[in-house]
Amino acid sequence: MNYDSKNMKFYERGDVAYLTFPAFEKYGFVRHAFSTRIGGVSENAFASMNLNFGRGDRDENVTENFHRFCSAAGFDYSTLVASSQDHGTFIRRVGAENRGTGIWKPKDIKSVDGLVTDEPDVTLVTYYADCVPLFFLDPVKRAIGLAHAGWRGTVAGIGAKMVKTMEREFGSRPEDLVAAVGPSIGPCCFEVDAPVYEEFSKLTQLNPRKFIVQNGGGKYHIDLWEANRCILIHAGIQREQITIAGLCTQCNAQWLWSHRASGGKRGGLAAMMCLTEGKA
Ligand SMILES: [Zn+2]
Incomplete structure (x- = not known):
């Protein structure tokens, strides 16, 4: 496997492969990575780097995968804090007291699709398999965020809600923020029917023609990357x-x-991000 792009870098560390954004890597006080299927211990439909609990894979395999991914990409397993995604828009501010949540401690909130923190050594973890990962960094206030934007979260504006949350919680200025839209189902493949198209066409403040293509026959393609960029x-x-x-x-x-490519019998990808140093 060899992937080459100016927007994301492909790393192989031992058996594990992962992706990063150079735009974030240039800051020395934050670490982030997006997983691939490569380098885990899971088998069959979950082969091999499955980072989702609760989809039918053995928990001990998922735990081992987390350990392998963390050691390859440079995260401390003990600092992971996971989301609890249900296509909502609730964003949770987390800190040291939340370490382990959803990974080696039970989940304690049902609906969390965004995570933010300004504490170092708290690793945010969110999950994907076609839905859009959104990464946020405020290099001035030294705060970070991750959000899960499926089509519902995108339409509901979880990206804008992340910006508002970082303004409120950390005093971030939107013009200082660095953001990235990670691997997810592209405009090439995201075909939808009229009900989903209608939800996107309601985003009139954004000029929906930028991210909706009509194919005829009641089918439409939505560009979730462009929709999130506009948001x-x-x-x-x-x-x-x-x-x-x-x-x-x-x-x-x-x-x-990919949820669509696998028909739903699949493992999951994870985005991780962690401040390695606090405020200057
Ligand atoms: Zn595609």
Whole structure:
């Protein structure tokens, strides 16, 4: 496997492969990574790097995968704090007291689709398999966030809600934020019927023609990457501060988990991000 793009870098550390954004890597006080299917111990439909509990894989395999992924990508397993995603827009501020949640401690909240923190050594973890990962960094206030934006979360504006939350919680200024849209189902593959199309066409403040293509026959293609970029710009982030991976999970289902490509019998990808140093 060899992937080459200016927007994301592909790393292999031992058996484990993962992706990062150069736009985030240039800051020395934050670490982040997006997983692939490569380098885990899970088998069959979950082969091999499955980072989702509760989809039918053995918990001990998922735990071992977390350990392997963390040691390859440079995270401390004991600091992981996971989301609890249900396609909502609730964003949780977490800190040291939440370490382990959803990984080696039980989940304690049902609906969490976004995580933010300004504490070092608290690793945010969110899950994907076609849905859109959104990464946020405020290099001025030293705060970070991850959000899960499926089509519902995208339409509901979880990206804008992340910006608002970082403003409220950390005093972030939208124009300082660095953002990235990670690997997810692309405009090439995300075909929808009229009900989903209608939800996107209601986003009139964003000029929906930028992210909706009508195919005829009641079918439409939605560009979730562009929709999220429009939402983030509308929320005040500067266009040049937003990176789009441009990597489609369904087109690359051999090495990225895709819900649509697998018919739902699949493992899951994870985004992780952690501040390694606090405020200067
Ligand atoms: Zn595709």
